[in-house]
Amino acid sequence: MFRSILLLCATLIATPALADEVYRFGDDAYIAGDNVTLSGDAVDDAFVAGNTVVISAPVxxxxxxxxxxxxxxxxxxQSLYAAGMNVNVSAPVGGDAQLLGDTVLVTAPISGDLRLGAQRAEITAPVGDDALIAAEHILLTEVIAGDASFATKSISFGENARIEGTLYLYADEPEAIEIPAHVVPADRIERHDADAFDPTADPDGGATAQPSSGGWASWLGSKVTAILILTAVATLIAALAPSFLMNLRERTLETPMRALWMGFLSISALAGSLFLFALTGYGILLVPASIVLAVLLGVAGYVIGTYILGVGVMSALSRPLPETLSERAIAAAIGAVSVTLLALIPVIGWIGVLAIAVVGAGALIIRWFAPGFYTEMR
Structure with a gap:
């Protein structure tokens, strides 16, 4: 997931205004610009973003x-992660390939799994393992050594096309799509409605969305488990840093809107800083750090906000503020249950949960940095 987020961010920050900037750190290469080409000696890992991108150096x-x-x-x-309007893979990939674009061409062998999303996909080279492809139009002319999951409107096959495993076909009218016998026998084809396609599935064994099993018991068990985990984490923080958490609790309950505002500003600043870092060229190295810090602040804010909510509920019920570890554990449990119930409210529940996480993040920032507005300088 993190690699996908990093790739998406790199794509967004690749603007024509950037001059080509190349940075090599250890055996890795980082390059961003307008029309960029990674050439020369082989590198270990490569991170390349731009308007037109060419990787002509071995990775x-x-x-x-x-x-x-x-x-x-x-x-x-090893693995290839590529996204763009037009993506052309004309050199072998030793591992898995994850490709996203309008038109995606694969003209060289993929040794591992292929996961592809496009408007038009052409696979004219062998795939060494499984393939999961979602595209309106698919052309296959070579061998897929494992299973294949296709979500499509139309498929064309070459004379040498072959699927060694099972073909899982997803379409609005799956029975209307003809699959030649030389590609895969009829007894190794499973046809499904397009709505059953799950693009997040492992390419091995099909991509059919599995209905939830276990009914209410399973659903309730998952909620109870989530509550227990959240309670345990919040209680652990309260046990390790009781004074610190008490200070956060007091300040937040006194001025909740200030904590909400500071949390919003802090998370926005961390998430938005990746664009500023990218403009410096070399600053693209800090983009992953910005993402990680924003996520960590959000998670920490969620746990802290849950505990503060629990204390607030106890105060509203005329209960004394928690002083002992058992009382803090009760406050954490009340907060975890409250957040879980809040999340179940349709439409607006998730907004409330987000606000709690942002308030917790703001409380943390206020405690650490004590920011202020409209203060006089003397």
Whole structure:
């Protein structure tokens, strides 16, 4: 997931205004700009973003590329992650490939799994393992060694096309799509409605969305488990830093709107800083740090906000503020139950949960940095 987020962010920050900037750290290469080409000696991992992107230097590790037009013309030893309007893979990939674009062409072998999303997809080279492809139009002319999951409107096959495993076909009218016998026998084809396709599934064994099992018991069990985990984490923090958490609790309950505002500003600043870092060229190295810090602040805010909510509920019920570990555990449990129930409210519940996390993050920032507005300088 993190790699996908990083690739998406790199694609968004690749604007034509950037001059080409190349930075090599250890054996890895980072490059961003307008029309960028990674060439020369082999690198371990590559991170490339721009308008037009070409990777023509061998990558022994994994390659990450994002732009309007992306071309992979040198071998990638491990995994490939590429996104763009047009993506062309014309060199072998030693591991898995995850490709996203309007038109995606795969003209060189993929040794591992292929996961592809596009308007038009052409696979004219062998795939060494399983393939999961979602595209309106698919062309397959070579061999897929494992299972294949296709979500599509139309498929064309070449004479050498073959699927060694099971074909899982997803379409509005799956029975209307003809699959030649030389590609895969009829007894190894499973046809499903398009709505059953799950793009997040493992390519091995089909991509059919599985209905939830267990009914109410399973649903209730998952909620109870989530409550217990959240209670345990909040209680642990209260046990390790009781004074720190008490200070957060007092300040937040006194001025909840200030905590909400500071949390919103802090998370927005961390998430938005990736664009500013990217403009410096070399600052693209800090983009992952910005994302990680924003996520960590949000998670910490969620736990702290849950505990503060629990204390607030106890105060509203005329209960004394928690002083002992058992009382803090009760407050954490009340907060966890309250947040879980709040999340169940249709439409607006998630907004309330988000507000609690933002308030907790703001309380943390206020405690650490004590920011202020409209203060006089003397």
């Amino acid at each position: 022994t590790g994994s390659a990450h590329a994002g732009g309007r037009s992306v071309s992979i013309s040198a071998p990638v030893g």
